[in-house]
Amino acid sequence: xxxxxxxxKTNQLQCYGTLYKCKQCGHEGCMQNKEDACSNQGFSVLERxxxxxxxxxxxxxxxxxxxxxxxxxxx
Ligand SMILES: [Zn+2]
Ligand SMILES: [Zn+2]
Numbered sequence: 084x085x086x087x088x089x090x091x092k093t094n095q096l097q098c099y100g101t102l103y104k105c106k107q108c109g110h111e112g113c114m115q116n117k118e119d120a121c122s123n124q125g126f127s128v129l130e131r132x133x134x135x136x137x138x139x140x141x142x143x144x145x146x147x148x149x150x151x152x153x154x155x156x157x158x
Contacts, residue, residue, distance in 0.1 A: 085144040087113035089123025098123060103141040110134040111144060 087098040089112070098121045100113030105125065110132055112125015124133065131138045 085146045087121060087123050089113065089121040091121055092119065102144040104144050105132040105135060105137060106140040106142055107132060107137040108135040114141070 085102040087100040087102050089098045089100075090096070091098050098113055100115070100121065102111060102113055103126055104111045110125055112123050112133070113121055114126040114128065114130070115121050115124045116128045118124075118127055118133070126132055126141050129138065130141055132140060
């Protein structure tokens with residue numbers, strides 16, 4: 084899976100969180116326990132997209148560097 088390259092607000096270290104994508108608006112980012120915890124945060128802990136507000140519409144981003152072939156989603 085792809086890893087977040089954002090910066091954690093607490094210690095300025097790279098986030099390395101799992102990246103997700105919103106099926107509603109296409110927004111990408113990691114999920115954090117607190118809002119605004121990472122500079123590249125995309126979702127709250129309740130699986131709510133911080134951009135469009137959709138809940139439960141997130142899917143894991145595949146790691147393109149390690150897996151060039153797209154994995155089809157049947158869910
Ligand atoms: Zn992050
Ligand atoms: Zn969204």
